[in-house]
Amino acid sequence: MDNEALLNLQGYLKFFLILIVFVVFYSYAFSIYRRDKKGERDFEKYSNLVHDDSVKSDTLEKRNNNKEINEKESIK
Numbered sequence: 001m002d003n004e005a006l007l008n009l010q011g012y013l014k015f016f017l018i019l020i021v022f023v024v025f026y027s028y029a030f031s032i033y034r035r036d037k038k039g040e041r042d043f044e045k046y047s048n049l050v051h052d053d054s055v056k057s058d059t060l061e062k063r064n065n066n067k068e069i070n071e072k073e074s075i076k
Contacts, residue, residue, distance in 0.1 A: 046060065
């Protein structure tokens, strides 16, 4: 392969890589938007965490400790 063919190949690979990154980023952004609109998760709480990061602040999500205990008991 000569230099011109390698440069063409490099250009095509760079284009497709940028296209893949573009599709992945926008699908991730759309999934965040959809989950926020459905009410599955409130991302405003996570953005407020930047401003309120003290040790005494409330937790963002409550854990279900009963599920963890049941899983540990079933393993025994």
